[in-house]
Amino acid sequence: MTEPVLQTKGLCKAFGALRATDNVSIDLRPGEIHAIIGPNGAGKTTLIAQITGMLAPDSGQVFLDGEDVTRTPPPTRARMGLGRTFQISQLAMGDTVLQNACLGAIGATQRQWRLVRPALRDPELRDRAMAALERVGLSDQARSVTAELSHGQRRQLEVAVALTLAPRAFVMDEPMAGLGTEGSARLTAFLDGLRREAPILLVEHDMDAVFALADRISVLVYGQVIATGTVAEIRADDMVREAYLGEEA
Amino acid sequence: MSRESVINWIVLAGLVAVPLWAHLSDEPFTITLATRAVILALAAVGLNIALGIGGLVSLGHAAFFGIGGYTMGILAHHAQTYTPVMEWPLLIEGTKSMPVIWGLSILFSALAAFLIGLLSLRTSGVYFIMITLAFGQMFYYFAISWAEYGGEDGLSIYVRNGFPGVNTLVPIQFYGLCLVALLIVLGFNAALARAPFGLALGAARQVPARVRAVGLDPYRLQLLAFTLSGAITGLAGALFADLNRFVSPTMFSWQLSGELIVFIIIGGVARLFGPVIGAVLFVVLEHWLGGLSDYWHIYLGLMLLGIVLFGRGGVIGMVAGRERSHD
Ligand SMILES: Nc1ncnc2c1ncn2[C@@H]1O[C@H](COP(=O)(O)OP(=O)(O)O)[C@@H](O)[C@H]1O
Ligand SMILES: [Mg+2]
Numbered sequence: 001m002t003e004p005v006l007q008t009k010g011l012c013k014a015f016g017a018l019r020a021t022d023n024v025s026i027d028l029r030p031g032e033i034h035a036i037i038g039p040n041g042a043g044k045t046t047l048i049a050q051i052t053g054m055l056a057p058d059s060g061q062v063f064l065d066g067e068d069v070t071r072t073p074p075p076t077r078a079r080m081g082l083g084r085t086f087q088i089s090q091l092a093m094g095d096t097v098l099q100n101a102c103l104g105a106i107g108a109t110q111r112q113w114r115l116v117r118p119a120l121r122d123p124e125l126r127d128r129a130m131a132a133l134e135r136v137g138l139s140d141q142a143r144s145v146t147a148e149l150s151h152g153q154r155r156q157l158e159v160a161v162a163l164t165l166a167p168r169a170f171v172m173d174e175p176m177a178g179l180g181t182e183g184s185a186r187l188t189a190f191l192d193g194l195r196r197e198a199p200i201l202l203v204e205h206d207m208d209a210v211f212a213l214a215d216r217i218s219v220l221v222y223g224q225v226i227a228t229g230t231v232a233e234i235r236a237d238d239m240v241r242e243a244y245l246g247e248e249a
Numbered sequence: 250m251s252r253e254s255v256i257n258w259i260v261l262a263g264l265v266a267v268p269l270w271a272h273l274s275d276e277p278f279t280i281t282l283a284t285r286a287v288i289l290a291l292a293a294v295g296l297n298i299a300l301g302i303g304g305l306v307s308l309g310h311a312a313f314f315g316i317g318g319y320t321m322g323i324l325a326h327h328a329q330t331y332t333p334v335m336e337w338p339l340l341i342e343g344t345k346s347m348p349v350i351w352g353l354s355i356l357f358s359a360l361a362a363f364l365i366g367l368l369s370l371r372t373s374g375v376y377f378i379m380i381t382l383a384f385g386q387m388f389y390y391f392a393i394s395w396a397e398y399g400g401e402d403g404l405s406i407y408v409r410n411g412f413p414g415v416n417t418l419v420p421i422q423f424y425g426l427c428l429v430a431l432l433i434v435l436g437f438n439a440a441l442a443r444a445p446f447g448l449a450l451g452a453a454r455q456v457p458a459r460v461r462a463v464g465l466d467p468y469r470l471q472l473l474a475f476t477l478s479g480a481i482t483g484l485a486g487a488l489f490a491d492l493n494r495f496v497s498p499t500m501f502s503w504q505l506s507g508e509l510i511v512f513i514i515i516g517g518v519a520r521l522f523g524p525v526i527g528a529v530l531f532v533v534l535e536h537w538l539g540g541l542s543d544y545w546h547i548y549l550g551l552m553l554l555g556i557v558l559f560g561r562g563g564v565i566g567m568v569a570g571r572e573r574s575h576d
Pocket of ligand 1: 015018020038039040041042043044045046047
């Protein structure tokens with residue numbers, strides 16, 4: 001079997017008495033989309049925060065390409081190939097769309113110590129940023145100030161910034177949130193192809209998207225993974241239906 | 250050309266024309282005022298790297314201004330008394346050469362800014378303001394107690410330092426030197442703001458989580474910004490000392506740190522010429538209103554209040570609107 005790109009072993013994180021992450025062991029294999037689903041407050045975002053290094057787990061480990069990165073700060077994890085998107089868009093609202101994408105390119109090429117030549121006149125930075133914007137369909141908005149974008153366009157830009165990193169693995173926290181039917185369908189089609197570049201750990205509420213995309217699904221409830229399996233297995237799982245899908249069935 | 254560039258060019262033209270006019274009509278005092286404005290502008294332009302782009306509200310930049318000033322004062326003092334600065338472990342003589350003094354002022358203030366930044370950038374918000382203030386006060390009290398260099402009374406330098414090819418004793422020539430320094434630094438700032446570093450630093454102010462997520466460390470970006478910022482304010486301190494031919498602990502005072510912030514707010518935060526406009530207005534008001542009333546700071550305070558409440562983009566924001574050029 002191929003070595004997982006990303007793996008957690010027995011991650012635990014409590015906020016006071018609340019066990020937000022309770023002994024979570026999951027992995028992400030090359031070429032796959034592994035969806036994490038679960039009700040609001042199940043601990044999905046908290047799990048991602050530990051995988052990306054924003055939160056330190058109380059116990060357990062995180063591995064990236066087999067290397068223990070549990071104590072590695074977020075920027076280093078990003079440089080090692082972890083590209084993430086945020087549930088709540090984290091964009092420099094006063095900057096243009098192109099500048100936001102360019103920030104990713106600066107991180108990817110580690111050119112942040114260049115003090116004189118304009119970032120947007122650096123062909124490599126510019127090309128990287130423009131290519132990412134083109135892929136998510138935002139190249140026409142490149143010169144717009146980010147604050148002027150619609151919610152859906154901001155979600156697209158979130159993905160574009162992650163693309164500029166050309167990461168080893170994507171971690172996406174509800175990229176479809178608030179996109180609407182058409183936007184979700186477009187992003188679904190895009191992520192479908194993206195998995196061939198790098199596997200995606202996909203936290204998502206949109207069940208149509210999850211069932212269409214996921215190679216595997218893990219169900220998180222009260223911080224615990226109650227089931228992991230293929231789409232068919234998860235749909236058939238009684239415990240899952242009761243705990244989570246019941247409301248949709 | 251954007252309205253902001255028009256304003257910038259007008260200010261620039263004024264900075265060239267007014268002192269020239271004063272020179273031709275033999276009004277050296279006006280040149281001195283203009284020199285003061287340009288030097289204070291330079292100090293605030295330095296602060297604007299940290300504050301404007303980086304969002305780092307430092308209330309301790311007087312430390313760097315003072316370090317630049319004392320670097321000049323100490324070196325020139327030893328040169329005029331024919332005593333060495335130190336004899337052991339190596340002999341260091343004083344100097345009256347501006348290029349040497351400027352270089353060392355930049356070096357020492359950059360070093361101080363690096364060390365202060367190293368500690369204070371671990372905090373943010375009000376804590377950052379307070380810790381930079383505390384460092385500034387440390388330098389202030391140190392200078393007061395430094396009896397060897399005049400303590401509370403400071404140091405007088407009898408003759409202005411020299412610059413190759415320039416007669417610095419002629420007010421307009423010294424002014425020209427200061428203006429060139431300001432223009433070079435403004436050019437550097439304009440480039441910096443658009444360079445990868447400036448873009449990343451601005452993003453670290455707005456969305457630090459994003460900056461980390463793309464593999465950049467906001468702390469390091471801010472540390473370099475703070476160091477560059479302190480270095481420029483330090484250079485301004487050396488020039489200020491030369492303008493007055495006098496240094497004293499007041500160069501380290503927190504009021505000065507506050508005034509630098511006020512210049513930036515009056516002119517427009519993160520605007521290239523914001524600190525320049527703020528410093529010029531300050532010096533003009535200080536001169537005119539100061540002649541009318543001892544309490545002229547009240548008017549300055551009212552103006553500041555008006556700008557903060559009604560026109561958050563400062564003078565430039567009010568005239569040029571919110572739009573900022575992006576290229
Ligand atoms: N920093 C925090 N401090 C305290 N409680 C938190 C914190 N972050 C998240 N929580 C709690 O942890 C639980 C899981 O939250 P979260 O990971 O955001 O869930 P999800 O993303 O699955 O909706 C929630 O009950 C939430 O209120
Ligand atoms: Mg969440």
